[in-house]
Amino acid sequence: MIDIKEWIKDRLKCDEERYLHSLGAEEKARELAVRFGADVEKAVLAALIHDNAKCFPYKELVKIVEDNKFPIADDIKNNHKILHAFAGAYLAQKELGIDDEDILNAIMYHTTGRVEMSLLEKIVYLSDKLETKTRPPEYLDKINKVLDETNDIDKTILLTIDLTIRSLLDRKLVINSQTIDVWNHLTTKFSN
Numbered sequence: 001m002i003d004i005k006e007w008i009k010d011r012l013k014c015d016e017e018r019y020l021h022s023l024g025a026e027e028k029a030r031e032l033a034v035r036f037g038a039d040v041e042k043a044v045l046a047a048l049i050h051d052n053a054k055c056f057p058y059k060e061l062v063k064i065v066e067d068n069k070f071p072i073a074d075d076i077k078n079n080h081k082i083l084h085a086f087a088g089a090y091l092a093q094k095e096l097g098i099d100d101e102d103i104l105n106a107i108m109y110h111t112t113g114r115v116e117m118s119l120l121e122k123i124v125y126l127s128d129k130l131e132t133k134t135r136p137p138e139y140l141d142k143i144n145k146v147l148d149e150t151n152d153i154d155k156t157i158l159l160t161i162d163l164t165i166r167s168l169l170d171r172k173l174v175i176n177s178q179t180i181d182v183w184n185h186l187t188t189k190f191s192n
């Protein structure tokens, strides 16, 4: 039986802060799963291992994604920052034997999000952004304020996407099409 904490620690040994981030996400996932009535065990596991492929070199990530024919758009295939999420889902299945589709999807979509995320996917998406061990307090304050005022997980996700898109624009970086789709979907939902 694999010790998952040891496994993720070993996977992330190139980046100590990333391991801390993973522990923080695990903690936040527990809190959010209880708050929104999701499966706590699944949420905690998915959040703990969501970044397991983060230390892989770009070429290896591309190989995993191509060998396994992930149905992903070209703008994502070229984006190292996003590929780790797809490869991470594959490795969780291959190395840990995780077959639960909801857990694998939560890992796969933790960076971009996707339209019609499951509750578990939303919780892991937010746990990645709202963990308190490495994320800056001013960023957390803005998002937690909306979460606490509305207690609405979609409104909270919409704000994180707002902040992400602004930050990408400021840094003149690519905005992936899937995140824009989520933005459009949620903005439409709340404008009606």
Ligand SMILES: [Fe+2]
Binding pocket: 050, 051, 084, 085, 110, 111
């Ligand atoms: Fe990630």
Ligand SMILES: [Fe+2]
Binding pocket: 021, 050, 051, 128
């Ligand atoms: Fe992360």
